[in-house]
Amino acid sequence: MHVNHQPTRDDVLYAFAMESNHGRGTLERYLRRFPEYGTDLIHLSRELSRTVVEDDQPLSSTDQARIERAWSRYKKQLLGVARNPFEDLSEPELGVLAEHLGVPLQVVNAFSERRIHLDSVPPPFLARLADHLNCAVESFLKACAPVPAPLRTRGFKVAAPTSGARPVTFERALRDAGVSRAVRLRLLSQGN
């Protein structure tokens, strides 16, 4: 087993759990490679082989209360927290998004990194962008309003230098990305 980095205890235990076979051969392989986690691996192997009988009785009132508490906490903790919708997209998917919107990928990345003043974006463009991200415009505005630090790290070279980490207007972002004047006018005039 070739390991590229020093895995944590969690990495090792989850990796063992995800193996298709948890028998002696696999356990022994892990015990040899990760002796420091020996007792944890053995304990886990026992759990993985435990007889699981699915409880088909109605939920107890204790369990029902557990679930209700969990749901309440989930709602409360997420109230006002908007997930960055770009988080769900891989790099190729971002490229497809840029193509649909008719803008360079650099502009999409600027939105993703919260570097565009959203009040400078024409509402129809915002609506199309939110639609492509499968979220409501309000959620998008909450999630992608500029913050000090960028949330995404790009893994590829950009076509033109950005104007820096500070938020810019939509028009400036288009200009920095090399969008022609004619296309800029068309994009900016949407909704007027």
Next chain:
Amino acid sequence: MIHPLRKRTLTGEIYVRREAIQSKLVDLDQLACDELVARCEIQNSDDPAYVPSECLLYRIRNWRSENSDRDFERLYKILQERILRVLPRAESGPDALSLTRECIRDEVLGRFNELLVEDRVSYNDRLDYYEIGFADAIAKRRADASMRIRAEANRMVPITADESGEIPVAVERWAGSLDPTNWTDGANIDCRLCLEAAIDRMSPEQRLVITMWSQSFPIHSKNEDETTISKVLGKSERTVRSIRDKALAALRDECGAKMENADARKPPTNEG
């Protein structure tokens, strides 16, 4: 489009979902929300319309904001229920094992829900494990919880065969004659559950020895490369043998009747 996983294996490759799950996700992607919820409510995993928990989790993680909040709530609660149904249920009565099991239920569910919340804010690749093998990932979570809770509870005095700590010769002979690979062969569910509950009550050392012994790890070996119980525990062969024999004797005391029934049901071996 079904989003790929992002978690990497120990060797650096991106994990992929099991084929059956990936295929099911593609099918489910076509379903309307109300139809999806109805199928997720099916509890019988043998039903062809059953939605595996891996797929249920994927849909929760990739829930679209324009979909109904009520549908999301329903899916969320179904997943919670499924987790609780596979965790050992506390028996009635305040014995230590029941209390431990209650704590395990709380901790496993709580920790899983923390991951869900974290993932909602920013992709948490640890949840990917649950999309690969939900039951196995929960088993890992259960193992963590039980180790922590038992360590904190400073486990009860290990069960022993008798107060003197000596093992009757007959029991020692019996323990040595057991074939660990099939010591529960033919055993029914009651027998297995009895044994597992009894092992749950053991000390960590006894539990470790029994687990390794049941997987045919040798107690000791002249071959230095071989993984042995002595090596993993850092104890002498004699000590490990004593731990094993005491644990097996105690298991026999606790589950003896059930195990004898299991022995009686074993088919005769063809020797000679």
